[in-house]
Amino acid sequence: MRRILPVILVSLMAAGANAQPSTPANYPGPQPLPMPPPIPAPQDIAYPGGTIQLTVDASQPAQGIMRVHEVIPVAKSGPMVLLYPRWLPGNHSPTGPISKFAGLVVHAGGAVVPWDRDTADVFAFHINVPDGAREVTLDFEYLSPVEDREGRVVSTDVMVNLEWNAVVLYPAGYFARRIPVQAEVKFPAGWQIGTALEGENGRFKTTTLETLVDSPLLAGKYFSRVDLDPGAKVPVHMDVVADRPNQLKISPEQLAPHKALVQQAYKLYGSHHYDHYDFLLGLSAHVSGEGLEHHQSSEDITTEKYFTHWDKSSTGRDLLAHEYTHSWNGKFRRPADLWTPNYNVPMRGSLLWVYEGQTQFWGFVLAARSGLWTKQQALDAFADQAAYYGTLAGRLWRPLEDTTLDPIIASRAPIPWRSYQRSEDYYNEGLLVWLDVDSLIREKTKGQKSLDDFARSFFGINDGSFVPVTYTFDDVVKALNAVMPYDWAGFLKARLALAPKPPLDGVTRGGYKLVYTDKPSERTQLNDSRRKQDSFSYSLGLTVDNKGRITDVAWDGPAFKAGLSLSNEIVAVNGVDYSADELKDAITDAKTDQAPIQLLIKRNNSFRTVPIPYHGGLRYPHLERVAGTPALLDALIAAKK
Numbered sequence: 021m022r023r024i025l026p027v028i029l030v031s032l033m034a035a036g037a038n039a040q041p042s043t044p045a046n047y048p049g050p051q052p053l054p055m056p057p058p059i060p061a062p063q064d065i066a067y068p069g070g071t072i073q074l075t076v077d078a079s080q081p082a083q084g085i086m087r088v089h090e091v092i093p094v095a096k097s098g099p100m101v102l103l104y105p106r107w108l109p110g111n112h113s114p115t116g117p118i119s120k121f122a123g124l125v126v127h128a129g130g131a132v133v134p135w136d137r138d139t140a141d142v143f144a145f146h147i148n149v150p151d152g153a154r155e156v157t158l159d160f161e162y163l164s165p166v167e168d169r170e171g172r173v174v175s176t177d178v179m180v181n182l183e184w185n186a187v188v189l190y191p192a193g194y195f196a197r198r199i200p201v202q203a204e205v206k207f208p209a210g211w212q213i214g215t216a217l218e219g220e221n222g223r224f225k226t227t228t229l230e231t232l233v234d235s236p237l238l239a240g241k242y243f244s245r246v247d248l249d250p251g252a253k254v255p256v257h258m259d260v261v262a263d264r265p266n267q268l269k270i271s272p273e274q275l276a277p278h279k280a281l282v283q284q285a286y287k288l289y290g291s292h293h294y295d296h297y298d299f300l301l302g303l304s305a306h307v308s309g310e311g312l313e314h315h316q317s318s319e320d321i322t323t324e325k326y327f328t329h330w331d332k333s334s335t336g337r338d339l340l341a342h343e344y345t346h347s348w349n350g351k352f353r354r355p356a357d358l359w360t361p362n363y364n365v366p367m368r369g370s371l372l373w374v375y376e377g378q379t380q381f382w383g384f385v386l387a388a389r390s391g392l393w394t395k396q397q398a399l400d401a402f403a404d405q406a407a408y409y410g411t412l413a414g415r416l417w418r419p420l421e422d423t424t425l426d427p428i429i430a431s432r433a434p435i436p437w438r439s440y441q442r443s444e445d446y447y448n449e450g451l452l453v454w455l456d457v458d459s460l461i462r463e464k465t466k467g468q469k470s471l472d473d474f475a476r477s478f479f480g481i482n483d484g485s486f487v488p489v490t491y492t493f494d495d496v497v498k499a500l501n502a503v504m505p506y507d508w509a510g511f512l513k514a515r516l517a518l519a520p521k522p523p524l525d526g527v528t529r530g531g532y533k534l535v536y537t538d539k540p541s542e543r544t545q546l547n548d549s550r551r552k553q554d555s556f557s558y559s560l561g562l563t564v565d566n567k568g569r570i571t572d573v574a575w576d577g578p579a580f581k582a583g584l585s586l587s588n589e590i591v592a593v594n595g596v597d598y599s600a601d602e603l604k605d606a607i608t609d610a611k612t613d614q615a616p617i618q619l620l621i622k623r624n625n626s627f628r629t630v631p632i633p634y635h636g637g638l639r640y641p642h643l644e645r646v647a648g649t650p651a652l653l654d655a656l657i658a659a660k661k
Contacts, residue, residue, distance in 0.1 A: 214259025342383030377450015455526030
């Protein structure tokens with residue numbers, strides 16, 4: 021723990037800083053202590069003990085406590101290491117919820133077996149299997165957060181989103197695909213379960229640890245299952261769990277684009293890599309939001325108003341398209357350095373700009389092609405990204421490629437200067453890179469080829485196969501050259517390196533230009549309403565919540581140069597009590613009034629007046645069609661016939 025030393029003590033320490041040590045001449049100095057016993061490296065051999073039996077009792081979900089009983093058969097006595105999953109697929113980071121793990125008791129041979137947590141790797145537990153023991157039994161709890169400040173809430177009185185990685189320990193020394201597990205879960209009577217796992221009444225067929233962890237559950241009191249591809253040999257369902265029964269109602273007009281999403285994905289990739297697929301769609305105001313990819317399912321936890329306020333939920337409707345795309349890009353085809361043999365070997369995300377960036381691109385495109393978005397909603401989504409990355413100060417010092425380390429660096433924790441520090445920009449700046457690629461191919465081939473051809477040849481191979489195929493940078497370049505010969509290696513490396521030029525070539529080559537008007541798009545309005553904020557990002561360079569607190573400041577923008585930061589509260593605008601409308605009026609009036617906008621700012625218990633000499637008016641981004649140019653962006657987002 022860091023301590024603040026009294027000034028007098030600090031002075032005394034400084035005074036003695038030059039004193040000569042009285043250490044004997046033959047004293048060698050401190051030496052390192054031995055490390056804990058080594059953790060066996062994973063091997064691609066069958067786990068010799070046999071099938072693990074895993075039972076999770078989630079029958080009292082209101083408390084968020086899941087009680088786990090696990091029986092691990094063993095083939096020999098002696099030292100054994102049990103691992104709690106640390107590096108989680110789709111998280112790209114060592115974020116296994118070990119802090120929520122509690123109550124571990126180990127038995128073997130009819131007696132309690134002591135355990136020792138590894139002091140260098142707290143996700144590892146050392147035990148000693150006694151002579152003659154045939155199995156080790158484990159009992160422990162997973163304690164779900166009950167409010168967001170504690171972490172992701174996954175359990176309420178009517179819904180549970182169970183991720184198996186949170187409720188399992190497994191033996192070190194083996195690939196996850198070589199450890200068999202038979203799992204069972206208990207929920208309250210009457211609840212129904214959505215999952216890609218096969219089984220009945222919460223008891224599932226034996227599968228591998230790899231498949232188990234890749235197959236979460238979404239269960240609840242209010243459940244419905246919708247067939248998105250009726251009559252298909254390979255079924256696709258949407259398993260919907262909601263806070264209340266009325267939230268399950270889906271109109272034919274709402275169902276149609278979800279069905280179209282499946283067909284548009286098939287037309288894009290020309291393949292599938294599952295024998296059935298389940299969208300696990302949670303509609304909740306209480307279970308924390310989630311978008312997490314899996315090979316045969318996806319966790320899509322979103323607003324409880326997804327269907328009941330359909331006209332106001334468009335901004336998040338690319339979620340299902342994004343996570344569905346991951347079945348092809350991320351789960352079937354996977355960057356070589358993101359594939360690991362088990363969940364405690366570090367992942368490396370150097371190709372996240374492909375894994376997530378191109379998935380984000382196809383998420384936008386498939387949302388438009390399926391009708392989850394209108395054409396205008398799709399254009400507004402592209403405009404948002406073009407505006408943000410076209411003005412992002414952090415691009416001047418930090419290359420896009422370096423942001424692939426952000427899941428490890430920041431673990432998605434809040435940061436004070438996002439526009440300067442950058443965050444996981446491989447998603448949306450990656451999207452703009454792939455928009456650039458698509459428009460360049462369309463332009464140079466006169467519309468005969470596009471990134472669709474890359475997707476089909478790269479992600480569409482081995483139709484029906486579940487076995488992951490990894491890829492490298494060179495594989496991506498080779499596949500692009502097969503579509504259209506070009507210096508793709510140089511093209512991509514230039515965009516991954518420091519690139520001061522705004523990444524807008526895909527927009528302009530696509531037949532549009534980025535413009536700003538004083539009217540927000542529908543997307544901006546809906547985002548502001550959902551987040552309970554008002555965005556002035558491209559005028560004053562700040563965002564304000566509905567209580568007047570500043571929640572974001574753009575680096576080098578007018579508000580930044582005036583000395584504002586997060587945690588400041590706007591109390592008054594030009595001497596009048598703060599409201600968003602008052603600030604909008606002040607920004608508009610300042611276009612013809614040369615006096616600065618005066619903001620009364622409160623921070624902690626202090627007040628100060630901050631003048632901002634801004635006179636550019638309200639500015640909200642839009643894409644405007646450039647007459648006489650090929651509409652390549654329109655062609656990209658049009659539904660495939």
